[in-house]
Amino acid sequence: MNPVRRPAEPAMARNTIARIHPDAIAHNLRRVRESAPDSRIMAVVKADAYGHRIDLCLPALADADVLAVATIEEARAIRRLGNGLPVLLLEGVADPGDLAVAAELGLELTVHHRQQVEALAAFGRPVTPRIWLKIDSGMHRLGVEAAEAAQLHQRLLELPGVEQVNLMSHLACAEQPDHPLNARQLARFDEAVFGLDGEHCLANSAAIFNWPAIHRDWVRAGIVLYGISPMDQGCGADLDLRPAMTLTSELLAVNHVPKGERIGYGGRFVTPEDMLIGVAAIGYGDGYPRAIADGTPVLVNGRRCRLAGRVSMDMITIDLFGCPNAKIGDQVVLWGEALPVEEAARSAGTIPYELVCRITRRVRYRAQAAPGMVSKVK
Numbered sequence: 001m002n003p004v005r006r007p008a009e010p011a012m013a014r015n016t017i018a019r020i021h022p023d024a025i026a027h028n029l030r031r032v033r034e035s036a037p038d039s040r041i042m043a044v045v046k047a048d049a050y051g052h053r054i055d056l057c058l059p060a061l062a063d064a065d066v067l068a069v070a071t072i073e074e075a076r077a078i079r080r081l082g083n084g085l086p087v088l089l090l091e092g093v094a095d096p097g098d099l100a101v102a103a104e105l106g107l108e109l110t111v112h113h114r115q116q117v118e119a120l121a122a123f124g125r126p127v128t129p130r131i132w133l134k135i136d137s138g139m140h141r142l143g144v145e146a147a148e149a150a151q152l153h154q155r156l157l158e159l160p161g162v163e164q165v166n167l168m169s170h171l172a173c174a175e176q177p178d179h180p181l182n183a184r185q186l187a188r189f190d191e192a193v194f195g196l197d198g199e200h201c202l203a204n205s206a207a208i209f210n211w212p213a214i215h216r217d218w219v220r221a222g223i224v225l226y227g228i229s230p231m232d233q234g235c236g237a238d239l240d241l242r243p244a245m246t247l248t249s250e251l252l253a254v255n256h257v258p259k260g261e262r263i264g265y266g267g268r269f270v271t272p273e274d275m276l277i278g279v280a281a282i283g284y285g286d287g288y289p290r291a292i293a294d295g296t297p298v299l300v301n302g303r304r305c306r307l308a309g310r311v312s313m314d315m316i317t318i319d320l321f322g323c324p325n326a327k328i329g330d331q332v333v334l335w336g337e338a339l340p341v342e343e344a345a346r347s348a349g350t351i352p353y354e355l356v357c358r359i360t361r362r363v364r365y366r367a368q369a370a371p372g373m374v375s376k377v378k
């Protein structure tokens, strides 16, 4: 019998790479500290650190005060990495059976619903000394009603092992400081928590940078840790943030295409003249959005070129005008330091949060120094 042969190491893996820059994340965390100097920081690392991979990001977040995740599996991943920071489940647990797991992993809990208080009471054993009571101040997603906050706060304090019940709420329009809903939510929150013991936590990334009055005791920093702006306009650099991800690929082909030909699925792009078209190894199968428009900028050898034709599963096609010497194997940057992901997101009709979160497992990840920060260190 032939011995089972192991497949050889692939001679050349596909060069579609998300380069993660821990130094940029550490810098962004410092920027949050500077912007909210009197508050403690909850570093939000849900959805695998917004698609940046929790294992690559955690070493840069050692100075955070709490890590916040959405699911118990995300919390378990952090514990497996051996990280000793407190971890908060932003939605608490849905299944009462998970309370024992939360206790074992030493997780802090959000309580956003009366039913979760009942489940904790029924559990009857200590889970965590610190609970975060989430109050619905007007976004109407998660949170107990303002009118029941005081009663539930008291009941939580009476549970075994509970020493502190903090008070949390979430703002629907923090990136628009003048939106009338902000003042309404703040007033409702302050009324609900009047006279209650516990630290306050209201500000997300947008509020950290544009609404100091609500920093209070704790801020929740998410997207800004990854160097991305939470605002509708501009990019992270406007807030002195550094992008934590550079998404790169390379050219698989460089083709001369005559005037009047159609490129890609559906023939969406028609060449207005004889053109040099590059084909790069990235597509919606990697998370690059299919909805993105012709003309979206990408960098080829550091120079701005434009997307020409529909995104396919594995490839994109690029107008190489301005890059006449481009050749197979040359680097293509989809977003990063010199090309903000905010720009790509606008071109795709979405927000940068979604673009970084939906990178697929086919893309390889690599931690490396941020391109713009290497020279600083030298």
Ligand SMILES: *Cc1c(COP(=O)(O)O)cnc(C)c1O
Binding pocket: 044, 046, 090, 170, 204, 205, 206, 220, 221, 222, 223, 224, 230
């Ligand atoms: C995800 C999340 C945040 C972080 O929001 P950013 O806009 O990324 O800062 C804050 N609070 C809650 C409750 C969240 O779920």
